[in-house]
Amino acid sequence: MIRTTIDGRYYITSFLGGGGFGTTYLAEDTQLPGNPVLVVKHFTPATTDPKAEELFVREAQTLKNLNHPQIPQISKYITENQQLYIVQEFIPGHDLKEDLRPGIPLNEDFVIKLLQEILEVLVYIHDQEVIHRDLKPSNIRRRETDNKIVIIDFGAVKKIITQKLGNQQNNLTRIGSPGYAPKEQQQGKPKFSSDIYAVGMIGIQALTGKDPTNLELDSQTEKVIWRNYIKVSDEFAAILNKMVEPHWNDRYHTATEALAALAQISSTPTPTPTPTPTPIPTPTPTPPTPSKNRHLFLKIAPVGLMIIVGVIVFLKRPIPECDGKLTTYQNSEHNLNIDYPQCWEKNTTPNLTNGKVVTFRKPQKNVSLIIMIPEYSGTLKQYQESREKAIKRDLESSQVIDRNEPTIAGGDGREIIVTSEDNGEKIKNMYVMTLRGNKAYLINYTATMDDYDKFLPTVEKMIESLKIN
Structure with missing residues (x-):
């Protein structure tokens, strides 16, 4: 399949992965300017199994009806030489499974926010009367441009057509991944709450650092046994337990219900201001004659003030990441070296669309530094202008607040500071x-407004260490 062209238009460039029903490739659209990268899913039906064509038609039609910025858009579905293809939007970024490392539990606040992000997209999917049926970390991506969750791989979605099919629905294709698919889904009878079960298992996996297939079920109740692995608040544990109840009817029935439950434990009530009492007027006293004590106070007050200021500066000083321990990332293909904190995570999975070569992340924080090296033949000023257009297009409520012209790796550089919302x-x-x-060598540092200044000294040292030979 590599280096072949589908439908006289889509040139296959590389292999992405394979599953039970098909293979996924990256391709270029040769009929559009710039040859944008797309995903092509190659579907080879078994001649003796009608479920193959059923799955293909269902996926294509359902995806074409879904219209959400955090769901890949389908461009076309093709039948060619008795082979089936789906062409859809490519999402630059990384799979959630890269964030859920075996044996590394994540903190409760981080996991609550993660589940909220997933459920917010799932609300739209359920509102369209669609069940995903294969939610798992590898089918959830963190988009690179804005760090938002994107739900992918609707190869297993099912339109709710019970009234039309009647008893035939029992014959529909059974799909799901071990550990994330509840009992009713394994029996070919998925419900909306089947997706809720999968999201709950993702939450438990994130909290415990354990793959769902390694978690035991209670022999009598069939409930998931997980609380002995990690300390978590009773409120959050109760929500997770309800999400993964063995019987579908005991769970939250929709993503909206589960999202509302999480909102109750993640929102902080606004404190009520204490009323200020009206002061009682007092007579103005006659100023006393200055005493020796007052003269002493005036002498030592500036010293005390300096001590207080010094303490504040000390407490607010930047604390070196990883106790100042650094390691060096080297990329011989692009002649690049850069130092980074030893305790930060490094992801070297390349991205053909935007030229990403490496991502550094602060664990359990929405803090990252991404290096992209795309091909570019224009001027530095033109590249800056193109980046600002892309920022305006991709980032919600974006605003450029500063521009600078620093020296980068011994050469001319440009710097753009942008605020946005997620x-x-x-x-x-x-x-x-x-x-x-x-x-072009592009470095993108992203953090929440609260964390930006805290980690800026670390990022500045990383950029200062950058060498391009």
Whole structure:
């Protein structure tokens, strides 16, 4: 399949992965300017199994009806030489499974927010009367441009058509992944709450660091046994337990219900201001004659003030990441070296669309530094202008608040500081760029507004260490 063209238009460039019913590739659209990258899902039906064509038609038609910014858009579905293909939007980023490392539990607040992000997209899916049927970390992506959750791979979705099919629905294809698919789904009778079960298991996996297939079920109740692995609040544990109840009717029936339950434990009530009493007027006293004690106070007050200021500065000083321990990332293909904190996570999965070569992340924080090296033949000024257009297009409520012209790796550079929003949370971005030959070197530092200044000294040291040979 590599280096072949589908439908006279989509040129297959690389293999992405394979599953039970098909294979996924990256392809270029040769009929659009710039040859944008798309995903092509190659579907080979078994001649003796009518479920193959059923699955293909269902996926294509359902995806075409879904219209949400956090769901890949389907471009076309094709039948060619008795082979079936779906062409859809490619989402630059990384799968959630990269964030859920075996044996590494994540904190409760982080997991609550993660589940809220997933459920917010799932609300739309359920509102369209669609069940995903294969929610798992590898089918949930963290989009690179705005760090938002994107739900992918609707190869297993099912339109709710019970009234039309009657008893025939029992014959529909059974799909799901071990550990994430509840009992009724394994029996070919998925419900909306089947997706809720999968999201709950993702939450338990994130909290415990354990793969769902390694968690035991109670022999009598069939409930998931997980609380002995991690300390968690009773309120959050109760929500997770309800999400993964063995019987579908005992769970939250829709994503909206589960999202509302999480909102109750994640929202902080606004404190009521204490009324200020009206002061009682008092007679103005006659100023006393200055005493020796007062003269002493005036002498030592500035010293005390300096001590207080010094303590405040000390407490607010930047604390070195990982106790100042650094390691070096080297990329010989792009002649690049950069130091980064030893305790930060590194992801070197390349992205063909935007030229991403490496991502550094602060564990359990919405803090990242991404290096992208796309091909580029224009000027530095033109590249800066193109980036600002992309920022305006991709980031919610974006606003450029500062521009600078620093020296980057010994060459001319540009810096853009941008504020934006992500699900109501204020985000701050720094884009630093320089050119070498026919390549652009783009560094994107992203953090919440609260964390941006805290980690900025670390990021500045990383950028100062950058070498492009």
